[in-house]
Amino acid sequence: MTDSASPVTVWKMTPLAILFAVIVSGLLGLTFHKGFDFIFYMWFNKEEYSHGVLIPFISAFLIWQRKDVLERLPFTGSVTGVVLVVLGLVLFVMGRMSALSLLINYAMIIVIAGLFLAYMGWRALQIILVPVLLLFFMIPLPGFLYETFSANMQLLSSEIGVAIIRMFGISVFLEGNVIDLGSMKLQVVEACSGLRYMFPLVTLGLIAAYFYKDSLWKRITVVLSSIPIAILMNSVRIGVIGVLVEYGGPAQAEGFLHDFEGWIVFMACTAVLVGEIWLLSKVGGVKRPLRQVFGLEFPSDTPKEAMVQKRTLPIPFIVASVIIAATAIASIALPERTSAAVPRKPLSEFPLHLGDWQGRAAQMEKMYIDVLNFDDYLLANYVGAKQQVPVNLYVAYYENQLAAHKVPHSPRACLPGGGWKLTDLRVYASGATSASGEPLMVNRVVIQHGDQKQLVYYWFQQRGRNITSEYLVKWYIFWDSLMKNRTDGALVRLVSPIMPNEDIADADRRLAEFTRQISEPLRAYIPD
Structure with a gap:
């Protein structure tokens, strides 16, 4: 007598369930369509x-x-x-009411994850947790985070790029993100910060780590290493352009050649990432060929003898769908917020004559x-009658x-x-006094470039508030x-040089006096 293997049980959606899922997808599109304009623009x-x-x-792939794994599991819901x-x-409603498209898009991913x-x-x-979480990578960063990352990346890439230029025996001077070659100055602008390599490369690293069938520490290494790879390769690009x-001549940093160099750099980033995975596959445990450590296989067919449930x-899921349907209908009635x-x-009409101060x-x-x-x-630039030191x-x-x-x-950035x-x-x-009648607080910073020193006051004048914290x-x-x-x-910023042998307290008095002169007139140009 021989035992026969029990038939495999697979679970299939009924046509009615498929139709229900399509309707829910349509309701999602109806609910979140206001966020699509923003995300499509950014893409x-x-x-x-x-x-x-x-x-x-x-993610869908x-x-x-x-x-083949999912169809053998009964779905219990949660x-x-x-x-x-x-x-x-709730985040969606807040996004609609505040006209914050970014919040609407993040809310959409949370709702999709909740439906799953x-x-x-x-x-x-x-x-399927990783494919679902991958959807967050299609949403742009908040603007203030992007600007912070971009500014830091520009400085770091400039420093490494200049080091590469000097390796070729070329005399070069770096001022912030301005590379002075003598015959020409190259500015590492926002577009050259390297973020256009980093964002897709981190996404690629996450996908590669998902397919990479090896130790967890190796997969984490692949994801995290994509950041320094992007920074380094962008710096190499800047260095090569300088050389x-x-x-x-200047034509090497312009037009098609400049863009083509960018494509080469991204392909080089990808090659370095693949090379890293190959090296990691040789470390520890059983050493396997690269093709064996990648799980890029297609799902197996459903067994013909399988029992279908x-x-x-x-x-x-039904409750969540009803809530989405109600929100979709209600969103039509929500007022358009601009x-x-x-x-x-x-x-342009701000006065150039303020008390004893004359401006140009x-x-x-x-x-x-x-x-x-x-x-x-x-x-x-303003100059006071009692002193010739300007305030910008x-x-x-x-x-x-x-x-x-x-x-x-x-x-600060x-x-x-x-x-x-x-x-x-x-x-x-x-x-000075703010619009609320409270003392006007400012960010005060001394900046130095070589032997030059300047005193800076700045604050954010925002709808009747004077704020010093970028995050607030x-x-x-x-x-x-x-x-x-x-x-x-x-943003309001005042800058005045600190003259040689001048006490910094004198520069403070100068900027404080000018702040008092402009605080009241500014309210007509920056409404409370």
Whole structure:
């Protein structure tokens, strides 16, 4: 007598369940369609995020790849999935009411994860957890985080790039992110920060680690190493461009050749990542060929003799779907939120004569205007009657700080890019009065470049508040968007040189006096 193997049981969705899933997908699209405009704009207009359009398809493929495992599991559903869906929808409503597209997009991923959990249950979700989490990588970073990363990457890439140029015996001088070759100056602008390599390479590293069937520490190493690889290869690109410019002229840093070098660098980053995985596969344990450590296989076919069971829709999934349907219907009735336009005077009309101070307006170069992306600005130099040491006033006004890359560039991040070193940074009482009647607090910082020293005051004037914390600014932008339907605001910066043999207290008195002169007039140009 022989034992025969028990037939395999597989679970299949009924046509009605498939139709239900399609309807829920349509409701998701209806609910979150307001966030798509923003994300599509970023995908197709910002190279840093151009890889994002591929991520939904990659995630879907990775889920389909586990089809043979999933179809053998009964889906039990989970009430926790309903909680996640509700949490995501609360964030969605807050995003709609505040016109914050980024919050809507993050809410969408949370709702999708909640639906998977409400339908599958924890055991099945663990199998596809990485593909689901991968969806977060298609959402752009918040603007203030992007600007911070970009500024730091520019400085680091510039330093390493200059070191590479010097390896070729070329004399070069670095001021912040400006590389001076003598015959030509190269500026490592935001587009050359390396983020357009880092974001897709980190995503690629995560996908590679998912397929990499080896020790956990090796997979973590692959993901984390993608960051220094991107930084190093971007620095190599900057160094190579510097060498080519030195021997081949300025054309080497422009046009098609400049863009082509970028593609070469990304392919080199990918090759380095693959090489790293190959080396890791030779370390410890059983050494296997590279093709064996990658699990890039297709799902096996369903056995013909398998017993087919029909999947029923778990109660948590039905409840979550009903909540989404109600939200989709309600979202149609939600008012369209756009930041309210507040009457104000243009900064071009700001007085150049303030008490004993006489000013002269200056023009900013277009390349800086494009990067700073403000809606209105003032740049002027003022001199007091009792002294000849000037004070530079810079005001950058933004009508809608929730729009893509409409973020005031903090001097804390920007000044090092010009070669200035920041010392003695602290919050300081300027002696002026804010719109609320409280003392006007400013960020006070001494900056130094060689033998030159300057004193800087800056603050963020935001809808009746004067704020010194960059992070608190972001909170109040969200809060005022929700409560006041306003996201306008400005950065105000004052700079004055500290003359040789001048006591820094004298420079403080100079800036404090000028701050008192401008604090009241500014309110007509930066509305409370």
